[in-house]
Amino acid sequence: MYSYEWRIQGQAGVVGTSAILPINITATTTYECTITDSGRVAPDNIATSSITVTVNPIPSWNPIANVIAHGNYTLPAITGTNIPANAAFYDNPAHTGTPWNAGDVVDPSLFTTNPATIFVYGIDANGCELIEQFDIEFVDAQVTITPGGIQDVCDGDMVTLTATTVPATPYGNYSFNWSDTQGTSYPNTSSITVTVNVATTVSVTVNDSGVENGTDMGGFDMTDFNVLPVIDIDDLVDQNVTGSFTFPAITGTGLTGAEAYYTQPNGNGIMYNPGDVVTAADFAVLPIALYIYDDNGSCSDEESFILGIMDPPMLSLTISTIGNDFCAGESTTLTATVSPATAQGSYNYEWREQGATTVLSTAMSLTVMPAVTTVYECTVTDTGLTTNNSTTETLTINVIPVPELNPIGSQIATGSYTFPSIGGNNLSGNQLFYTQPNGLGSSYATGDVIDITDFITYPVTLYAYDINASGCDDEISFELTINPVVVIPEPEEPLFVIPDYMTPNNDGYHDFWRIDINSADVTVTGIYIFDRYGKLLKQLAPDGIGWDATYNGNPLPSSTYWYQLKYEVNGVPTETTGFFAVKR
Missing domain, CATH: 2.60.40.10 (Immunoglobulins)
Known part of the structure; x- marks a missing residue:
């Protein structure tokens, strides 16, 4: 039969005597086995063989603690001893799907739960596995400033702002980073006091030192201050x-x-x-x-x-103007003065001519230009009173007739000039002629005679002026030319043929009145025809057909009409006047 002896190479002692040797080793070891067949003779009864068992090291990692993270989390390197090269992160315990590697960023959207478990798995070439796991929880800090939103404050007000965090208890420590748009520095506290002088925005960012990425948690709120002026x-x-x-x-x-x-x-x-x-x-x-x-x-x-x-005093009214006597055609302003000067409500004015109903004005003053003596009345009402609220006063304006002088046309005389009568209406009897306006200069009365030597140049402007005892006056002016006396020898025949009459009846005889010139030494400068009242009816051309006894195309009646003939003889100006008859 066989007998077995197991030994560890290089060591004494038998470690096993069975055909099978159970081993539990932690390091590579060479084993020897000697077999003896009891039915054989030595040396052929013994055989020896050896085997080396290689022990590969088991992967051992540096554990990753459970993670509290904000927003996202960057997976770290998997470190330790004998870490398989394919070690990676998985979201399931079966280690299926696409793995995550160190440096990949994970966020809550990649997980179905929060907190979640991240599984670590790797296997080396010898089949040794690394199987580990850790938990991750994503958290977010919220902060609210009280008072918040938009705050209207007075210039210089001191306002205390308080930051309230959720969660109330941090995972590590909360830091409060306060700032405003003016760059003011504030303490790292949950409450600050702000002195507001200008419009500003105060904000706070809250971070948790116990959270991965906690310095970027961004728990944020702000308060806007509008500075209102101090009233x-x-x-x-x-x-x-x-x-x-x-x-x-x-x-x-x-x-x-x-x-x-x-x-x-x-x-x-x-x-x-x-x-x-x-x-x-x-x-x-x-x-x-x-x-x-x-x-x-x-x-x-x-x-x-x-x-x-x-209580208010009784109303009284005074109407004033500059004097009471005025010349016809002059204007004056009537002014109503009320006492007291300040109304309880407001003063309303109504001006009328006494006895009339027509209101002339509703102003404090009334400007008038009466043609005859007139009595004016003014009624003033205080709208702020209900009793004794009006008063009336009158003023008489006496109108003095103004002298009205008749006009005098330009005068041409030879040698001397006799001042004519001054006619007109409302004359004082003291009207005179003057060499300057407004009754100034030398004066002349009707009938006074001046000759050509009284003035240096001609024509000269003279003034007829009259003023009555009330100061009402009138003035007219006219030009006077006095030509030297020129003795013109009697011609053998008249210089002109001037008809004594005309018969404008279209019978071919005397239908036109004209002056014929008989001397080449005569130059006619103007022929003028007037009616008996001195109204100019026609100016004739010296070489024209004459006058047809019409005015503006209308026949004039039979009467006596005057003519004025201006002419020069050998350059010496002179004139003559006369009359003729129109017979129809």
């Missing part, structure tokens, strides 16, 4: 008025435009706006304390004053 209402002194009180404009700095007056503090009670009018009837008790109040939602201010209202 400062100007003080109003106590008011004591008569009849009514008009609330004045409210002044100050930072006003909202909604500032108003109130009967109670802090914008309570009855409100009045600037311009509103109150009387004693509006209040149960006088004097009364009133309040000026304004509020922009964050800032407010208030001032107060005492108002007293006394």
Whole structure:
């Protein structure tokens, strides 16, 4: 029969005597086995053989602790001893699907649960496996600032901001990174105090030191501050008025435009706006304390004053103007002055001519130009009164007739000139001629005679002027030319042939009146025809067919008509006048 002896090579002692040797080794070992056949004779009864058992090392990793991560997680390297080269991360215990390698980034979307388990698996060439796992939980920090959103604050206000985190307890430690748009530094605390002087945005970012990627957690919130100006209402002194009180404009700095007056503090009670009018009837008790109040939602201010209202005095009215006597055609302004000067409501004016119903004006003043003496009356009404609220006064404007001088045409004389009568209406009897306007210069009366030497040049402008005792005056002017006396020798025949009459009846005889020139030494400069009242009817051309006894195409009646002939003889100007008859 066979007998067995197992030994470890190089070591004494038998480790087994069976055909099969169970072993449990942790290192590579060579085993020898000697077999003896008891039915054989030595040396052929013994055989010896050896075998080397190689032991490969088992993979051993550096454990990855359970992970708390924010947003995502970058898988680390799998480290340890004898780590298989194909070691990787899996999302299931069967180690199936596409593996993740070190450096890959995982986020909650890759898992069906949170927390989740990540499985580590690898196998080497000898079949030795690395099988491990760890848990991962994705977390997010939320933060809310109180007060938050948009805050309206007064310039210079101090506001405490508090950051409230979710979860309330961090995994490690929360850090609070406060900042604003002005670059202000703030402490790493959950609450800060901000002094607001300009519009700014204050924000906070919260990070958790116990969370992977915690420094980028981005728990974020912000508060916007609008800086409202500080309201400062100007003080109003106590008011004591008569009849009514008009609330004045409210002044100050930072006003909202909604500032108003109130009967109670802090914008309570009855409100009045600037311009509103109150009387004693509006209040149960006088004097009364009133309040000026304004509020922009964050800032407010208030001032107060005492108002007293006394009963108004009776109305009185005076109408004034510059004098009462005026020349016809002159204008003057009537002005109504009311006492008291300030109405309880407002003053309404109505001007009329006395006895008439037509209202001439509703203004404080009335400008008139009466043609005759007129009495004007004005009624003034105070809209703020219900009794004794109107008064009426009158004023008489005396109208003095104005002198009206008749016009005098240009005058041409030879050698000397006799001043004619001055005609017209409403004359004072003191009318004279003057060498300058407005009764100035040298004066001449009707009938006075001047000769060519009284003036240096011609024509000269002279003025007829009249003024009465009331100062009403009138003036006309005309040009005077005095030509030297020229002795013209009598011609052998007349210089002109001037008809004494005409018969414009279209019978071919004397139908036109004209002047014929008999001398080549004569130059006619103008032929003019006038009616008996001095109205110019026609200017004739010296070489024309003459006058047909019409005016503007209409036949003129039988009468006596005047002519004026201006001409020069050898360059010396002169004129002659006369008349002729029109017979129809």
